[in-house]
Amino acid sequence: MNYQNLFVFLKVIERGSFLGASELLAMPTSTVSRKVMQLEQDVGYKLMHRSARKIVMTEAGEKFYNRCQPLFTELEHTASQLDDELADPSGVLRVTAPVSLTNDLLAEWFFQFMERFPRIQLELMVVNRNIDLVEEGVDVAFRVGDIRLQNWISRPLMESTFSVCASEDYLSRRGEPDHPDELYRHTLIVPRRTPVWFFSGPDKQQIKIECDARLKVDELNLAARAAEAGLGIVNLPDYVVRKSIAAGNLQRLLPDWQPRPRQVHMLYPERKYIPGKVRLFIEFIMAKVDQLKVDHPE
Secondary structure (H helix, E strand, C coil), X not given: CCHHHHHHHHHHHHHCCHHHHHHHHCCCHHHHHHHHHHHHHHHCCCCEEECCCCEEECHHHHHHHHHHHHHHHHHHHHHHHHHHHHHCCCEEEEEEECHHHHHHHHHHHHHHHHHHCCCEEEEEEXXXXXXXXXXXXXXXXXXXXXXXXXXXXXXXXXXXXXXXXXXXXXXXXXXXXCCHHHHHHCCEEEECCCCEEEEECHHHCEEXXXXXXXXXXXXXXXXXXXXXXXXXXXXXXXHHHHHHHXXXXXXXXXXXXXXXXXXXXXXXXXXXXXXXXXXXXXXXHHHHHHHHHHHCCC
């Protein structure tokens, strides 16, 4: 069946004449009449009686119209809503991200996105655990480290570099380590999700430190605050400690050894049609990441 012919038939009935339908559809009356005749040939029934003054549906035509008209109305309504969404996106956008990554980097971007698109409502789930993205109805997720999710597109955003740091007070009391192995003799403050530290050194040496922590925390900014208070040595993302280092509250250690970086990913469901609000959010974040790489090329 040619669905354009079906659409023309519906408009003829709604307008009450071939002329009215031709004006609505911007096509000649003869074309309208021909398309209705083609539809009748396709379905094998006469759908209407034609006269100079009016159109009367046959019993088959009336049943056909009553079944098809609501479907096309819903289709037109859906298409109109989609046009509105693409022109001026709206609705709830559910996003999840780790706490420190949000506080130290993403939050400002989220707020700017909301200012840019005031009809989109942002629902943030800021947690350090990996929640069930499908069960929670998440549109976009941010995660750090290895990703093992099926049916989700994972876009790498940036490489999160780390720095080993301590306060001047701590170093004056305990001394400064020159090699990762010396960390075993120091007090360590360790995030619960990264209890093992990996280092690359001169001549591509690889060292693994299985931390025996005095303090384990689930929030990276709390670990940085503990280090500033002189409680021990931390190995934290640069986006967490950058301001503390610049202010002199923390000092970088082990200059010849590079802590292993971790990849920051943005995830969203794998599907043919990405809603306009999600597509705009993805494009907005990618533009921010590109600008961040320009501002902080290290």
